[in-house]
Amino acid sequence: GQQVMQIPQYQHVQEGEDFTTYCNSSTTLSNIQWYKQRPGGHPVFLIQLVKSGEVKKQKRLTFQFGEAKKNSSLHITATQTTDVGTYFCAGPEDDSNYQLIWGAGTKLIIKP
Amino acid sequence: DVKVTQSSRYLVKRTGEKVFLECVQDMDHENMFWYRQDPGLGLRLIYFSYDVKMKEKGDIPEGYSVSREKKERFSLILESASTNQTSMYLCASGYRLTSYGYTFGSGTRLTVV
Numbered sequence: 001g002q003q004v005m006q007i008p009q010y011q012h013v014q015e016g017e018d019f020t021t022y023c024n025s026s027t028t029l030s031n032i033q034w035y036k037q038r039p040g041g042h043p044v045f046l047i048q049l050v051k052s053g054e055v056k057k058q059k060r061l062t063f064q065f066g067e068a069k070k071n072s073s074l075h076i077t078a079t080q081t082t083d084v085g086t087y088f089c090a091g092p093e094d095d096s097n098y099q100l101i102w103g104a105g106t107k108l109i110i111k112p
Numbered sequence: 113d114v115k116v117t118q119s120s121r122y123l124v125k126r127t128g129e130k131v132f133l134e135c136v137q138d139m140d141h142e143n144m145f146w147y148r149q150d151p152g153l154g155l156r157l158i159y160f161s162y163d164v165k166m167k168e169k170g171d172i173p174e175g176y177s178v179s180r181e182k183k184e185r186f187s188l189i190l191e192s193a194s195t196n197q198t199s200m201y202l203c204a205s206g207y208r209l210t211s212y213g214y215t216f217g218s219g220t221r222l223t224v225v
């Protein structure tokens with residue numbers, strides 16, 4: 001069945017270093033969404049990408065959607081302690097369009 | 113500020129009890145969802161609803177049922193709670209079923225003993 005693979009599962013960085021998480025779908029996605037879940041919190045919607053090759057920025061966060069609309073990335077420049085959490089990607093299930101298929105998430109950990 | 117409100121943050125129930133988890137949204141969304149989140153298993157869809165009184169099974173509906181009598185309220189029911197239903201339950205609502213993002217509630221951490 002359709003899968004959305006997200007890597008890495010964890011990433012440890014020093015504060016001030018950059019962070020990137022990648023999502024790869026087995027099928028073409030009509031959109032891809034990104035969410036952030038702080039420790040002990042709930043997922044919060046960050047952004048949706050729709051167009052092939054689309055790039056969007058939110059301050060230090062840069063989101064990209066691949067040309068084939070099968071992969072996406074989230075890059076954070078100069079991480080801060082407020083960036084700690086798990087980042088999820090999600091895209092529509094292709095044969096029903098009723099459900100989102102979720103990546104497993106990438107947990108960003110800031111080294112002390 | 114738009115909100116999805118879940119009635120309880122923490123619940124402890126006994127095996128075999130009937131459990132009701134309530135969710136209310138104030139965004140006039142037609143679509144509402146119940147997920148469970150477990151370490152290592154990510155977010156798994158239990159049921160969703162795209163209109164009042166309409167419901168569809170997600171990936172893991174066994175042992176659960178839902179009710180949507182009013183647009184703003186979506187309830188998850190555990191007919192006979194079991195220990196393997198110990199989990200974090202997240203309610204969400206959305207303008208569209210698979211686009212424009214979801215707004216999640218704060219979650220209910222249910223422990224079945």
